[in-house]
Amino acid sequence: MSMNGSTPSSSSQGLSKRTVIALVQDRPGVLARVAGLFRRRGFNIASLVVGKAERPGFSRMTFEVEGDPSIVSHVAMQLDKLIDVVEVTDVTDLDIVWREMALVKVMASAETRGEIMQLVEIFRAKIVDVGAQAIGIEATGDPDKIDSMISLLRPFGVREVMRTGRVAMPRAALVEGGKDGFNVKGQESDIWVAQSADSGSV
Amino acid sequence: MSNEGNELSGAQIVCESLVREGVDVVFGLPGGAILPLYGVLGQWPELRHILVRHEQGGAHAADGYARSTGKVGVVFATSGPGATNLITGLATASMDSAPVVAITGQVNRAAIGRDAFQETDITGATLPVTKHNYLVMRAADIARTMREAFHIARTGRPGPVLIDIPKDVFQEMAQFDWPEEVDLPGYNPPGEGNIEDVKAAAKLIEEAERPVVLAGHGVLISKAWDELRELVEKAEIPVITTLLGISGIPTAHPLSVGMPGMHGHAYASLALEEADLIIAAGARFDDRITGDTKRFAQKSKKIHIDVDPTEIDKNVKANVAVIGDLKAVLRQLIPEVSKSTHTDWVRRIEHLKAEHPSLKIRETDELLGQHVVKTISDVTGGKGHMVTGVGQHQMWAAQFWQSAEPNNWHTSGGLGTMGFEVPAAMGVQVGNPDSVVWSIAGDGGFQMTMSELATVKENNLPVKYAILNNNMLGMITQWQDMMYDKGFYANAYTGNPDFVKLAEAFGILGLRCTSQDDLEATIRKAMEHDGPVVIDFVIRADENVYPMIPAGESIEQLIEEPA
Ligand SMILES: Cc1cc2nc3c(=O)[nH]c(=O)nc-3n(C[C@H](O)[C@H](O)[C@H](O)COP(=O)(O)OP(=O)(O)OC[C@H]3O[C@@H](n4cnc5c(N)ncnc54)[C@H](O)[C@@H]3O)c2cc1C
Numbered sequence: 001m002s003m004n005g006s007t008p009s010s011s012s013q014g015l016s017k018r019t020v021i022a023l024v025q026d027r028p029g030v031l032a033r034v035a036g037l038f039r040r041r042g043f044n045i046a047s048l049v050v051g052k053a054e055r056p057g058f059s060r061m062t063f064e065v066e067g068d069p070s071i072v073s074h075v076a077m078q079l080d081k082l083i084d085v086v087e088v089t090d091v092t093d094l095d096i097v098w099r100e101m102a103l104v105k106v107m108a109s110a111e112t113r114g115e116i117m118q119l120v121e122i123f124r125a126k127i128v129d130v131g132a133q134a135i136g137i138e139a140t141g142d143p144d145k146i147d148s149m150i151s152l153l154r155p156f157g158v159r160e161v162m163r164t165g166r167v168a169m170p171r172a173a174l175v176e177g178g179k180d181g182f183n184v185k186g187q188e189s190d191i192w193v194a195q196s197a198d199s200g201s202v
Numbered sequence: 203m204s205n206e207g208n209e210l211s212g213a214q215i216v217c218e219s220l221v222r223e224g225v226d227v228v229f230g231l232p233g234g235a236i237l238p239l240y241g242v243l244g245q246w247p248e249l250r251h252i253l254v255r256h257e258q259g260g261a262h263a264a265d266g267y268a269r270s271t272g273k274v275g276v277v278f279a280t281s282g283p284g285a286t287n288l289i290t291g292l293a294t295a296s297m298d299s300a301p302v303v304a305i306t307g308q309v310n311r312a313a314i315g316r317d318a319f320q321e322t323d324i325t326g327a328t329l330p331v332t333k334h335n336y337l338v339m340r341a342a343d344i345a346r347t348m349r350e351a352f353h354i355a356r357t358g359r360p361g362p363v364l365i366d367i368p369k370d371v372f373q374e375m376a377q378f379d380w381p382e383e384v385d386l387p388g389y390n391p392p393g394e395g396n397i398e399d400v401k402a403a404a405k406l407i408e409e410a411e412r413p414v415v416l417a418g419h420g421v422l423i424s425k426a427w428d429e430l431r432e433l434v435e436k437a438e439i440p441v442i443t444t445l446l447g448i449s450g451i452p453t454a455h456p457l458s459v460g461m462p463g464m465h466g467h468a469y470a471s472l473a474l475e476e477a478d479l480i481i482a483a484g485a486r487f488d489d490r491i492t493g494d495t496k497r498f499a500q501k502s503k504k505i506h507i508d509v510d511p512t513e514i515d516k517n518v519k520a521n522v523a524v525i526g527d528l529k530a531v532l533r534q535l536i537p538e539v540s541k542s543t544h545t546d547w548v549r550r551i552e553h554l555k556a557e558h559p560s561l562k563i564r565e566t567d568e569l570l571g572q573h574v575v576k577t578i579s580d581v582t583g584g585k586g587h588m589v590t591g592v593g594q595h596q597m598w599a600a601q602f603w604q605s606a607e608p609n610n611w612h613t614s615g616g617l618g619t620m621g622f623e624v625p626a627a628m629g630v631q632v633g634n635p636d637s638v639v640w641s642i643a644g645d646g647g648f649q650m651t652m653s654e655l656a657t658v659k660e661n662n663l664p665v666k667y668a669i670l671n672n673n674m675l676g677m678i679t680q681w682q683d684m685m686y687d688k689g690f691y692a693n694a695y696t697g698n699p700d701f702v703k704l705a706e707a708f709g710i711l712g713l714r715c716t717s718q719d720d721l722e723a724t725i726r727k728a729m730e731h732d733g734p735v736v737i738d739f740v741i742r743a744d745e746n747v748y749p750m751i752p753a754g755e756s757i758e759q760l761i762e763e764p765a
C-alpha cells in the first residue's frame with residue numbers, strides 16, 4: 001500500500017527495503033499511530049501484518065518498508081519512540097524465517113482442472129474450495145514461490161488474489177537457513193525522495 | 203485530604219490527579235463537554251484557573267509556563283471547536299519539545315462516532331502534533347492515564363500529551379487509586395550515557411584543535427547550564443547557541459559566540475564552519491542552521507549528545523553519538539576531559555567577531571527594531587524573561603538580547619508560530635510572577651492573539667509588550683524583496699489599529715515611541731509601571747534582517763549587509 005502522497009519521481013539514490021518486527025501494546029489506535037508515523041516520515045509500507053502475540057494484551061506487527069535509505073534506516077528507532085511500541089527489531093540483516101500466504105481463485109473447467117491440480121501439487125499448495133467453474137487455492141511460502149505459482153496459473157484465468165504480506169521471525173538457534181534481507185542500492189524507484197532538507201518555509 | 207480509595211467522579215479524579223502532579227495553575231475555556239470538570243474545579247482551591255479568551259492562547263500560555271519553569275503546563279478545552287483551537291499550540295509545543303498536558307472534553311461515549319454536536323476526533327487530529335494522546339473511556343482509567351500523561355510529557359524528550367475525556371466519563375463514579383509507579387513497558391527514556399561513548403567523545407575533544415559546542419534547547423530542558431559552563435571553561439571551548447539554546451550560557455561570557463544559521467551572527471556561522479569538532483549538545487541540526495547539509499561544516503567531526511536516538515544521523519552524521527540526558531552526560535564527560543586551552547582558536551574567533559560585526563547597527567536617525575531590542579537588553583541587563591513572536595523582530599531579538607540568566611529566552615523556533623508572543627508571555631509571567639517579562643511582538647503576530655490582553659488585564663499580569671511595528675509582515679516582505687524579484691503582495695498592512703488606543707480599550711497602559719530619542723525613557727516608563735503595558739514602537743519599515751544565509755544554501759552564500 002502506498003502511504004506517500006507526494007508526486008512520484010525517480011531517484012538515483014535508490015530504494016531501500018527493510019523488514020521490521022514490532023511488539024506493541026494492544027491499546028486503542030495503536031495501528032493508526034504506526035500508520036501515521038510511516039505516512040508522516042515518508043516511508044512506504046510494502047506490507048503489514050498484525051496479530052496477537054504470545055503475551056496477552058500485546059500484538060506483533062511485521063512490516064516491509066521502503067523509502068530513502070537514510071530515512072529507512074531510522075524506521076526501527078522511530079517506531080520505538082511510539083509509547084505503545086514495546087520492542088522493535090529490524091530483522092533485515094538477521095537470519096529470519098518468513099512466510100506469506102495467498103488465496104487464489106482460478107477458473108477451472110473439466111479439461112483444465114487436472115493440470116491445475118498438478119501445479120498445486122508442485123508448489124505444495126492446497127485446494128481449499130471447489131466450484132463448478134473455479135477452484136480456490138491456498139499457498140504458503142516465500143513471495144517468489146507464490147509469484148511464480150500465480151504466473152503459471154494466469155493462463156487459466158486468475159479471478160482473485162488475496163495475499164497476506166509477509167510475517168517474519170528470527171530463526172530459532174541451530175535451525176539452518178540462508179541469510180535474508182536485502183538492501184537494493186541504485187535501483188530506480190518511483191517513490192518521491194527528498195533532494196533538499198530545507199523546509200522552504202518562513 | 204487524601205481521597206485515596208474514595209469513590210469520586212471522573213471530574214474529581216482529574217482534579218485530584220492534577221494536585222498529585224503538583225499542578226497549581228490551569229489555563230482553559232469551558233464548553234458543554236467539559237462542564238462537569240468545571241463543576242467540581244472550585245472544590246480544589248489549590249488549582250488556580252486562568253480563563254483565556256481563545257484556546258490557542260491557553261495552549262501557548264501553558265507552553266510559555268512550561269518552558270520558563272520546567273514544570274508541566276496544563277490547558278483545558280471543550281470538545282469540537284475548543285479542542286481544534288488547541289492544535290496550533292500543541293504543534294508549537296511539540297516542535298520545541300515543551301511539556302504540556304491538554305485535557306479536552308469529548309461528547310458522551312454513546313455519541314462518539316456519530317458526528318454528534320461538537321464532536322471531533324481530537325486524538326486522531328492531534329496524533330502528529332503530540333508526543334502521545336489518550337481517549338479515556340472509563341473513569342476508573344483516569345488516574346492511571348493522568349499519571350502516565352504527566353510522566354510522558356515531562357521525561358525524556360518532553361512534549362505535549364492530550365487526554366480526551368467524554369462528558370459521561372467525567373460524571374461516572376470510580377474508586378480513586380493513585381498509581382505510585384507508571385507501567386509503560388514501551389517507554390524507557392535514557393538517563394546517563396554509555397560510558398564507552400562518553401570516553402570516545404572525550405577522546406575527540408582531546409584531539410581537537412578548533413572545537414565548538416553547539417548548545418541547543420536541550421541545555422535548557424535538562425537544566426544543564428552549569429555543567430555546560432564547567433565543561434567549556436575546563437577545556438576552553440567556544441559555545442555557539444541555536445535560536446532555542448539562547449540563554450544556555452550568558453551572552454556576555456567570553457566563550458559565548460552567538461547564534462549561527464540563516465539569520466545568525468556571521469561570526470558564529472563562520473566559527474561553526476571553521477571548527478574541526480562540533481559538539482552538538484541538545485541541538486538537532488535544524489535546516490535553519492545547516493542550510494544544505496551536503497555543504498554544511500565539512501571540516502569537522504561531530505559529537506552528538508541527545509536524549510532522542512532518532513535525532514542522531516537524521517540531518518548530520520555523527521562520529522560519536524551519546525544517547526542520554528544532557529545534564530547527566532555532561533557530568534560524565536567533564537571528568538574525562540582534561541583541562542586545556544585553545545588560545546589560537548579563541549583568538550581566531552575574536553578576529554572573526556571583529557571582522558564580521560553582526561551586532562553593529564548602521565547609522566541612521568530612524569528608529570530600527572535593532573535599537574529597541576538593544577535598549578531593552580541594556581536597561582534590563584539581560585535579566586528577567588524575553589519572549590518573542592516570529593519574523594524580523596524575532597531575529598533582531600535573537601541577535602541583540604544579551605541574556606544574563608539561564609533559560610530566560612522563549613521563542614517559537616520549530617513551528618515558527620506567529621501569535622506566540624502574546625499568550626506565551628502571559629504564561630511565562632504566571633510561572634515567574636516576580637520577574638520582568640518582556641515580549642517582543644510583531645504587529646502581525648500581535649494581532650493574531652491580542653485577545654489575550656483581556657486575560658492579562660484580568661489577572662493583572664505585568665507583561666511588557668513591545669510591538670516592533672513596521673506595519674507589515676516584515677519577514678514576508680524581506681523574502682519577496684530578496685527572492686521574488688520584488689513581487690510584493692499581501693505583505694503590508696494599510697489599516698493597522700491604533701495600538702495605544704487598543705491597549706487602553708483593554709484597560710492597559712499604552713505607550714508609543716517613534717524615535718531613538720524617546721527610546722530609553724519609554725522603556726523605563728514601562729518598567730516602572732506596575733501592570734501590563736503595550737508599547738507601539740513605530741520602526742522603519744523597509745529594513746531587512748542581516749546577516750542572511752538564504753534557505754537551502756551554505757556559508758558561501760552568506761550575505762552580511764544590504765547590497
Ligand atoms: C523565522 C525563523 C528563523 C530562524 N532562524 C534560525 C537561525 O538563523 N538559527 C537558528 O539556530 N535557528 C533558527 N530558527 C529556529 C530553528 O527553526 C529551530 O527551531 C532551532 O534551530 C532548533 O534549535 P534546537 O535544536 O536547539 O532546539 P529543539 O528543536 O528544541 O531541539 C532540542 C534537541 O534537544 C534534545 N533534548 C531535549 N531534551 C534533552 C535532554 N534532557 N537531554 C539531551 N537532549 C535533549 C531534543 O531531543 C532535540 O533533539 C529560526 C526559526 C524561525 C521561526
Ligand SMILES: Cc1ncc(C[n+]2csc(CCOP(=O)(O)OP(=O)(O)O)c2C)c(N)n1
Pocket residue numbers: 202591592593594595596618619620621643644645646647648670672674675676677678
Ligand atoms: C501563524 C503563521 N502564519 C504565517 C506565518 C508566515 N510568516 C512568517 S514571518 C511572517 C511575518 C510576521 O509579521 P510580524 O508579526 O509583523 O513580524 P515582522 O516580520 O514584521 O517583524 C509571516 C506571515 C507564520 N510564521 N505563522
Ligand SMILES: [Mg+2]
Pocket residue numbers: 644645646670671672673674675676
Ligand atoms: Mg511587522
